[in-house]
Amino acid sequence: MDTLQLTNESTTIIENNGSNEESTLVLQRVNCPSNDNVINEIILPSKINGMIPNEVVSKPLFIPKPFIEANTSEIGLHTLKNECVIPVFSKDNERTIAHQEFIDIALESALKVFPHHSFDAPEIRVSHQIKGRTPDAIQKNVKDLLDHERTQYFERMAFIIRIPSIVETINGNEIALCLGGVRSYNLENLYNKKTIEKFKFFIGFQVKVCCNLAVSSDGFVEEMRVSSYQELESKILEVLQNFNAEKQLAQMKQLSEYSLTEHQFATLLGRTRLYQHLPKKDKVDVPFLSFNDGQLNSIAKDYYEDTSFSRNENGDINLWNVYNLFTQANKSSYIDTFLDRNVNAFNFSNSLLKTLNGSSNYHWFLS
Structure with missing residues (x-):
């Protein structure tokens, strides 16, 4: 029988397997503000080797804001497993790797790489519902269909899993290690x-105050091509094991040390709007930016109005805040493009920093 002991310093799971010996797993406790309205499930590994978790406790953590909005809706893992059919390849009826299997594989892999840490329950967003019906209901009108006669699956799915026991603070904003992925059957x-x-798979960070994701190219695989469950697990493990968290943290902390004046920010925003209409021959020489006009409008609005990342009283804005304005605007992206844009925001912000240090690569955006 497993028992859970709580102290001010740590959370310890003691597993008693019937012998006189006890194995313990110590998890770092994260000091979180008291808020009865903010509750997240924390998954605790029940074994030191970190396989399938079987302990879930409630604990205040992140303000519940979606990590992506656009046309998505939240869904539970239980719903995916019990209320959704699994698409197949039609010519041989071989099944695909289901959304819930992708999530399970990612969680199992993370537990192997971070065996001494706690995990939030997966946050899952879906879009593009594909509806169907069972054969015995083929003649029924839609309004007469019973629940068991309806079928569904979701063409696109994105998920994240936070590791709230691995945290850091940048410019006064607490961030937690986070991993996740995207599956799009339309591909x-x-x-x-x-x-x-x-x-698509990533490991990066999430900002607590706004739930913006911070993903670098080092922790992102744009197209993970696999033919089996085992190959998917192997490639996810490789990404997790090779991720250099210290490098990304250092890059993000450096962003907070450099600022744009109001004039420079206005120039940047104007140039980003012009970028959309540059002739192809001119665009070749300008670094790629994937944000659209609607998202740039949101960035302009939030420069004045965002409660966490807006300008200061002098009109200046540091690059960490600029970066978060971009990642906040990115929440309006569709599931199959939002990770790519998130990485683009990270690269773009860091290149602006290099421009302020004299590099000419992104000079066009500030000239």
Whole structure:
């Protein structure tokens, strides 16, 4: 029987397997503000080797804001497992790797790499619902369908899993280590025989105050091509094990040390709008920026109005805040593009820093 002991310094799980010996797993306690309205489930590994978790406790953590908005809706892992059918490759009826399997594989892999840490329950967002019906309901009107006669799956899914026991503070903002992924069935040819399946996966950080994701190119795989459950697990483990958290943290902390004046920010925003309409021959020489006009409008608005990342009283804004204005605007992206844009925001912000230090690569945006 497992028991949970709580102290001011740590959380310890003591597992008693019937012998006189006890194995313990110590997890770092995170000091969180008291807020009865903010409750997250924390998954605690029940074994030191960190396989499937079987302990869940409630604990205040992040203000519940979606990490992506756009046309998505929240869904539970239980719903994915019990109320959604699994798409197949139509020519041979071979099944795809289901959304819930992707999430389970990511969680199992994370538990192997971070065996002494706690995990939030996965936060899952879906879009593009594909509806169907069972054969016995083929003649029924839609309004007459019973629940068990309806089928569904979601073409696109994104999820994140926070590791709240690994935290850091940048410019007064607490961030936690975070991993997640995206699956889009529209990128697969389901009308053919089973072939390579494609996933997006990342490990990075999430800002507590706004739930913006901070993802660098070092922790992101844009197209993870796999043919089996085992291959997907192997590639996820490789990404997790090779991720250099200290490097990304150092880059983000450096952003807070450099600022743009109001004039420079206005120039930047104006140039980003012009960038959308540059002739192809001119755009070749300018670094890529993937944000659209609607998102740039949000950045301009939040420069004045955002409660956490707006300008200071002099009109200046540091690059950490600029970066978060971009990642905040990125929440309006569709599931299959938001991770790519998030990485673009990170690279763009760091290149602005280099420009302020004399590099000419991004000079066009500030000239």
